[in-house]
Amino acid sequence: MAIKIALAGNPNCGKTTLFNALTGSNQFVGNWPGVTVEKKEGKLKGHKDVIIMDLPGIYSLSPYTLEEVVARNYLINDKPDAILNIVDGTNIERNLYLSTQLMELGIPVIMAVNMMDVVEKSGDKIHIDKLSKKLGCEVVEISALKGNGVAKAAEKAVKIANRKDAAVPVHKFAPEVESVLDSIENKLGSDIPEEQKRFFAIKLLEKDDKISAQMKRVPDVAEEIDAIEKELDDDTESIITNERYVYISSIINECYTKVSKGKLSTSDKIDRIVTNRFLALPIFALVMFIVYYVSVTTVGTWATDWANDGVFGEGWSLFGLQIPGIPVLLESALNAIGCAGWLQGLILDGIVAGVGAVLGFVPQMLVLFIFLAFLEACGYMARIAFIMDRIFRKFGLSGKSFIPMLIGSGCGVPGIMASRTIENDRDRKMTIMTTTFVPCGAKLPIIGLIAGALFGGAWWVAPSAYFVGIAAIICSGIILKKTKMFAGDPAPFVMELPAYHLPTVGNVLRSMWERGWSFIKKAGTIILLSTILVWFTSYFGWVDGKFRMLEDMELNHSILAAVGNGIAWIFTPLGWGDWRSAVAAITGLVAKENVVGTFGILYGFAEVAEEGNEIWGTLAGSMTAVAAYSFLVFNLLCAPCFAAMGAIKREMNNVKWFWFAIGYQTLLAYVVSLCVYQIGTFITTGVFGAGVVVAVLLIIGFIYLLVRPYKESRTLKVDLRSAASAK
Structure with missing residues (x-):
């Protein structure tokens, strides 16, 4: 056994x-x-x-x-x-x-x-x-x-x-408390194991509600409790707590010699700077800027470009040798064995183009995950939650809400699961609803693609995407806290800050690999199936009444085009009513990486580099720069991938709350994207229409929800006036 x-x-x-x-x-x-x-x-x-x-x-x-x-x-x-x-x-x-x-x-x-x-x-x-x-x-x-x-x-x-006869340590309370505990133990029924009777006796003395059923079996316990409370002039829960600390103090005095008493430890000295009221936020901003600058803009980009251009592209040179990429090798192999055209198209234009476009960003994500793992392991993440508590509390959330959001920057699923540490049910639900607004690793390819393809790699696009996510969280906190469902003060935030220490290389790499492997598995399962489906529905359709495989120039006759044209009107007010963009947004609900993979298939390229050079012309022809930013904002804020939706459903543990969360995220994404496109188009072109009017009205309504007073504060004023008049 x-x-x-x-x-x-x-x-x-x-x-x-x-x-x-x-x-x-x-x-x-x-x-x-x-x-x-x-x-x-x-x-x-x-x-x-x-x-x-x-x-x-x-x-x-x-x-x-x-x-x-x-x-x-x-x-x-x-x-x-x-x-x-x-x-x-x-x-x-x-x-x-x-x-x-x-x-x-x-x-x-x-x-x-x-x-x-x-x-x-x-x-x-x-x-x-x-x-x-x-x-x-x-x-x-x-x-x-x-x-x-x-x-x-x-x-x-x-x-x-x-050892079946292993000694079980038991500490002793004060004699009068021990006497009451012995009495309660004797009164407990035989259905409670002997070794657990002391635990139950103490919990009964503490008036533990969770074992109140035991109180019915020992009716005289109430008398014992009343007696000791009168004798010691305190409630029994406080008595037991005090007894524990008296016992602990006696141990510490004899077993712990503190030489450094009165001296600041290294961690305390560091905290004087990194948790300083004025320096904490600038330092945090600098740390996160370095993390994302290295992960997304420099080292991560070099690694991603190497993967896209080399592994999933034409190939790369190594010591003077030209090593072909996967698409080149596969095409040569398929031609050599005389592979059928449809199967060759599935492998090259479907699987390699779709999955390869996503896997090309794995190096970038691994760099990001290494940084996040290091910050978590060294103890800085706990400080960030402490720092953000002062800010988040003003918007109806506690510092504990920031931890899931920070974890969610790697992947939304563990970020949502991290909300379990929040005791207050209202705060936990709100955190679950807003955590995925922070761009996760899967959204990085979308940010990189849009920034490169339509904004020429402008430096401000990627940072602005993160600011949009943070702004959505803050505004949601303010608005939702003013509703009856989420009303109430944030739960107190108490966290023990661990001492700073250098994490081991093994622990950092293990954490990085666990997150990275989860992403790779998704590419090998969900994304693989999605790309096969996208390829089939893109390259097959009806032409002249016949169902057949289509050529590249005939994609407008495909099954996917028919579906896309059927839903594209929904996104027309957002500026991207083209069926390809509409389909990419929908496939992004399966996995956000699918957005890039779908573009890779629909625009017929074996790889899609971060700069988006290969599809610059096609994308620029299908949407304006303002529409592209609207597309980016929608995909950042709308309902997350299926895996994250599943996590939301599990954590909410309620179907109605699940659909409320998904509906709120999607509605917010649609409203913000509509305002971005309509107002942005009016500013850049001067064209004024019904869409601009709707956008202005939505902005006015949004501002009203932000600034309107809490109902609780109005009720409090009325109560105070009533009390004053009564006097």
Whole structure:
């Protein structure tokens, strides 16, 4: 029978790093049954019969958040064989609060004090032997980042899990509290396991609503609670909390020698600059500018151009040798075997043109993902959330909402999933609805294509696309918070900032590869099928009453052209009523990369470089520069790809809320794109028509929604006046 070991610890204590070190590639990710909190488990390296379960990062076992509910239910109901409790050695007092609760569960505990290299570097000293003796469990020093002590901690966890008579550490409260707990334990029914009775007794004393059903079985508990509250002149929940910290303080005083007391750590010194009230935002803007400048404009572009022009183009030179690209090699091979014309067209004009156009941007994305992984691992991402909380709170969102949006700049799906950390349901729903406004990696090809093809590679196009996304988030926050569905103050934002540290190359590359591989898999599945469908419907149609394969000049007779012409009128007010653009926008709902892939097929090119030189003439002939920007804005703001839609549906867990989110995103995209085209055309050409009138009215309505007062504030004024008149 497999041994189960649960990893438990506070957020940012290094638990994920330890989990990766223990399991390597033997990991499985899913959702916990019935809730939308990520479930990670894996097999311990070198032990096929040992399963490591990574519990969500939590501060306590009080069921206030989904993460805490999941962790507590797993520990009580599934009861793992052992708990490996990861404690941040740089903030041990705060971390020990969860440890005291874990020790009450009746499960053997091994404590791993992490970041010991940072503790030693600061000159502080944690006396591990004394700590182990005081806690009553084995304590191991580790550095998950460097791999020090990791194997030893795992071995001890396996060893104690195998021991059926393993001692379970239990800390003691004050005598009067212990007396009440003993009394409650004796009154608990036999259906509660003996080893869990202490946990339930403490939770009953804390008046835990989640186990109120147990109160009915022990009616005298209320009397016990009233008695101790009168004796100690406090509510029992505060009493227990205070008792825990008294116990923790006694441990810290004997087991922790802080040499650096009163001195600022390196992280504190850095934070004085990067979280400074005046410097924080400029520094953040500079950091993100460098990230996207290198990823999109310089190194990323060089790598993407090499992939587009070389791998998926004519080829490249290497040490004087001319190496042909994939299209050239495939065409030669297909000609050599006498491949049928339709099959050759499918492979070259469909699969290679479509999938190749998308895969050509993989190098660019990998560069971006490396930067994002580094910022996350070094601890700067947590600071960004803290910095943005001051701004987002003014627009109805908390700093926690910025974390999903920042993650969403790589891919919308994990960005949407990251909203799970937001406790307030209204804030979480609003974050889910607005996260995909931030341009994800899949939208980078669209930005690059439009910027190069119709704006001559102008430097302002790409940054403006990101500003449009941020503006959409801020405006949505202001407008939605004034509705009844989202009314209310943002939830308080509390985050423990981890110490800065240099991440290992392995962790950064692993994170980069996980994100990149997800993109590549999408290109090999969803995008592949989409390009085959687009090719077939583009190159087959009815001519003179006959259904046949079409030539390049006959695409207007294709199935796709018929479908495109049927829906193109919807987008005519936006300036791009051409059937090709309409079809590209619709295929973008499957995967945003499909927009570029569809253009690659419809305009008959084997590759579409970022500058868009190959399709400059055709695109310029089908839409104006203003219409092209309208097209770009629509694809940035409208409903995301199918994968992200699926994530929205899972996270919303409600069909009506899902359709409201998709409808809001699409409507906002349509309105903004219409205003961009109509007002932009009026400014550039001076042509005034009904479309301009509609756009002006929409802008006026939009401004009204932004500036109108909150209903709650009006109600408050009325109440205050009533109260004043009553006096």
